[in-house]
Amino acid sequence: MKKRGGRWLLIGGLLLALGYGVAGLYHLRVARGDLFPEYSSLRADALGVRAMHDAAGLLPGRAVVRWLRPLDRLQAGAGDVVFVTGVDGLPEDDWLALDRLAVSGARVVVAWRAEKAQDGDRESARGLKDDPWAKKEKPEKLEKADKTAKVGKKSDEKKKTDDAATRDKRKPSRDWAFIEPTDGELRWGYRIGRRDLLMVRMGEDAVRSEDAASNWPLMLARWRSDLYFLTKPAEGWKVWYRRGTEPVMISRTRGAGSIVLLADSYLLSNEAVQRDRATPVLAALLGESRRVVFVESHLGVEADSGIAVLARRYGLGGAALTALLLAGLWMWRRGSPLAPIIPEDEEVRLTLAPTAGLEALLRRAITPAKLFSACLDAWRAQATAGDRRRLDAATPPAAGTDPVAAYNATTRTLSHKRIP
Numbered sequence: 001m002k003k004r005g006g007r008w009l010l011i012g013g014l015l016l017a018l019g020y021g022v023a024g025l026y027h028l029r030v031a032r033g034d035l036f037p038e039y040s041s042l043r044a045d046a047l048g049v050r051a052m053h054d055a056a057g058l059l060p061g062r063a064v065v066r067w068l069r070p071l072d073r074l075q076a077g078a079g080d081v082v083f084v085t086g087v088d089g090l091p092e093d094d095w096l097a098l099d100r101l102a103v104s105g106a107r108v109v110v111a112w113r114a115e116k117a118q119d120g121d122r123e124s125a126r127g128l129k130d131d132p133w134a135k136k137e138k139p140e141k142l143e144k145a146d147k148t149a150k151v152g153k154k155s156d157e158k159k160k161t162d163d164a165a166t167r168d169k170r171k172p173s174r175d176w177a178f179i180e181p182t183d184g185e186l187r188w189g190y191r192i193g194r195r196d197l198l199m200v201r202m203g204e205d206a207v208r209s210e211d212a213a214s215n216w217p218l219m220l221a222r223w224r225s226d227l228y229f230l231t232k233p234a235e236g237w238k239v240w241y242r243r244g245t246e247p248v249m250i251s252r253t254r255g256a257g258s259i260v261l262l263a264d265s266y267l268l269s270n271e272a273v274q275r276d277r278a279t280p281v282l283a284a285l286l287g288e289s290r291r292v293v294f295v296e297s298h299l300g301v302e303a304d305s306g307i308a309v310l311a312r313r314y315g316l317g318g319a320a321l322t323a324l325l326l327a328g329l330w331m332w333r334r335g336s337p338l339a340p341i342i343p344e345d346e347e348v349r350l351t352l353a354p355t356a357g358l359e360a361l362l363r364r365a366i367t368p369a370k371l372f373s374a375c376l377d378a379w380r381a382q383a384t385a386g387d388r389r390r391l392d393a394a395t396p397p398a399a400g401t402d403p404v405a406a407y408n409a410t411t412r413t414l415s416h417k418r419i420p
Contacts, residue, residue: 008335039086039113039265040301041066041294046271049085049294052282055273056292067295068303071097078105078256079290085265086299088113094298095184103255109285111265114225117196121226125195132191132230133181188259189235190250197226197244206248206264211238213280221276223248225264240281260285372403376410387414 036042041053057064067074071094076082082101084090087110090098102108185191206223208216220241228246231237241249248263266272267281286292296302353359366374380388394413397406 008332036301037086037299039111039269040296040299041083041085042296042301044270046269048270049083049265049268051270051273052083052268053292053294056286059286062286062289063291065291065293067293068297068301070297070302071295074101074293074295076101076104076106076291076293079288080106080293081109081286081289081291082106082293082295083109083111083268084295084298085111085268086113087111087265088115090184090298092183095182095187099184099187099254102257102259105256107258107260107285107287107289108254109260109262111262111268112192112225112227114264114266115194115227116224117194117226121193121195125193128191128193128230133186133232188252188254189232190237190261191230192227192263193230193246194227197228197246197248206241206243209239209242209247211251212240213284216240216280216284217278220249220267220278220281222266222272223264224266227263229261229263368403372397372401372406375403375407390414 036048038047039049041049044050053064053066056062074082074097080101082098084098098108098110181191205219205221208218223241223243225243225248228243228248229237229250231239231247231250235252237247237250237252239247239250241247243263249261251258251260253259262268267278272278273282362371383391390413391410394410397409
């Protein structure tokens with residue numbers, strides 16, 4: 001008993017140590033945030049925006065929310081700011097949802113993932129500037145490619161297993177070889193392009209434009225994106241910063257709210273907040289908001305709706321722990337009985353004959369003196385008439401005769417042959 005109990009205690013201690021180590025490792029990974037995609041508010045390293053999220057939460061009178069559900073379910077209005085960072089392409093449903101939020105009175109801040117210029121971008125940019133708002137007819141090859149991509153997208157909608165590593169390797173969703181205005185661009189009155197925007201005199205940084213406030217930084221350091229915007233003058237866009245001669249940060253009113261577009265998400269990242277913090281610009285983006293929403297669903301970070309989530313939501317964690325405790329007690333009870341086990345002598349060996357059960361029954365029910373008569377009565381029921389006559393003619397054994405001797409005498413009487 002002591003040996004078995006000590007073994008179970010050792011196994012339990014090892015399991016507890018293993019669980020503690022795994023929980024510590026998981027806590028370190030989650031605290032660092034490198035499990036999450038770039039420009040996520042859950043990421044604490046240089047590529048995340050957690051510093052902006054935590055700083056907004058420290059401001060008085062502001063509530064900070066991480067949105068982990070589809071954008072079309074988000075409700076926001078006056079006094080709300082919605083940050084959508086690390087964008088490299090959104091579906092039309094998300095653009096419609098963002099437009100609905102802006103019209104309702106919210107400020108929508110959309111920041112793209114930085115992209116470097118590629119070969120052939122100069123020709124695409126030239127064609128974009130010639131007629132940026134006309135929908136051109138796509139070449140036949142590109143139409144076939146789009147149809148194939150749509151079919152593949154429908155088949156993969158149920159298999160959203162993108163993590164940070166695969167997201168870094170995937171290509172931008174926009175086809176820069178043939179740039180066609182999307183419904184979102186036509187609705188908001190802007191076009192996004194890509195070409196080499198390096199400046200000769202001012203370096204690579206974004207420079208403050210005439211529409212920006214005078215107390216804003218003259219330059220935004222480390223602006224490395226070659227994306228830029230083309231705007232419709234009639235839509236009332238204001239250019240806050242330019243890189244080269246192209247706008248890279250623009251703003252406009254939309255309905256009861258406003259829209260701010262950034263061609264690079266670096267301004268909102270943890271690295272920028274630590275090394276190149278543009279406090280006036282960040283304060284202007286937050287404004288006098290009462291609620292700040294950081295959208296995570298477009299990055300692939302979504303909330304699960306399984307049994308565990310529902311249990312936590314309705315406060316059933318204690319019931320789950322109780323069930324686990326009862327299961328552990330049941331396993332312990334099955335493996336180690338509460339009653340002490342009597343030690344057995346290793347030298348004791350039980351040898352039972354095949355007729356041991358019958359012998360024990362006869363010893364308990366019939367005395368030795370009546371054994372022969374009981375056997376004789378059982379025999380008479382099956383004996384022949386001649387055997388019964390011979391047995392009746394013979395002299396019966398005297399009372400108290402040994403059952404074995406009486407049996408032998410009766411056998412000699414009934415035998416057809418003479419037994420010496």
